[in-house]
């Protein structure tokens with residue numbers, strides 16, 4: 001039995017949810033309210049010691065990190081659609097893309113999204129908030145939540161986000177050939193892992209992602225947005241399943 005712990009529309013959650021949907025795999029959905037710090041409860045930290053989403057649980061075994069979850073899913077459930085090339089060289093090339101998404105995708109999104117979380121940290125009284133922050137396992141995340149709470153995001157962060165998005169989009173534009181996908185004719189995890197980020201970049205960085213500056217990425221994104229699996233995943237954050 002497959003279970004996914006996720007944060008709905010967060011980019012990393014969409015990565016795993018899209019892979020599951022493309023492969024036609026049913027799963028039990030566990031929605032975590034990240035702004036309520038549900039990702040740092042002792043029970044969840046047993047599954048994911050980093051205190052982030054997503055986490056896949058397959059027959060009781062937890063697998064963390066969206067890039068690794070997607071590789072695992074495609075390797076174990078080699079049915080319906082195969083999302084990795086067969087030969088080692090192409091597989092390595094695909095992984096260069098999934099690593100690019102993993103290494104730089106969030107950097108392009110965080111400075112645009114996280115400052116808005118201050119509205120949620122402000123709802124806690126200072127000592128409750130400090131307790132929530134104290135139990136965050138990763139130093140980098142602990143510091144990031146503290147920065148949110150003190151309203152510390154600024155122009156420097158926005159500039160860094162712009163640079164990260166530019167790095168990804170420039171590489172994609174230079175490499176997309178006749179397509180239709182990043183690996184050519186085969187739709188792969190490269191497309192799945194990058195689209196949650198690129199989709200947000202279209203909104204955040206219209207100067208970088210448009211039909212003049214990046215025509216190939218724009219056409220790729222339009223093709224991605226036509227996929228039924230993407231439409232289905234983007235249409236819901238699955239939070240209602242929790243409320244029901």
Ligand SMILES: N[C@@H](CCC(=O)N[C@@H](CS)C(=O)NCC(=O)O)C(=O)O
Pocket residue numbers: 007010011012013034039051052053054064065066067102106141
């Ligand atoms: N490399 C990890 C990153 C996971 C990650 O940062 N997830 C974010 C959502 S996209 C999260 O859990 N944020 C909540 C937090 O940092 O407290 C992955 O791809 O799974």
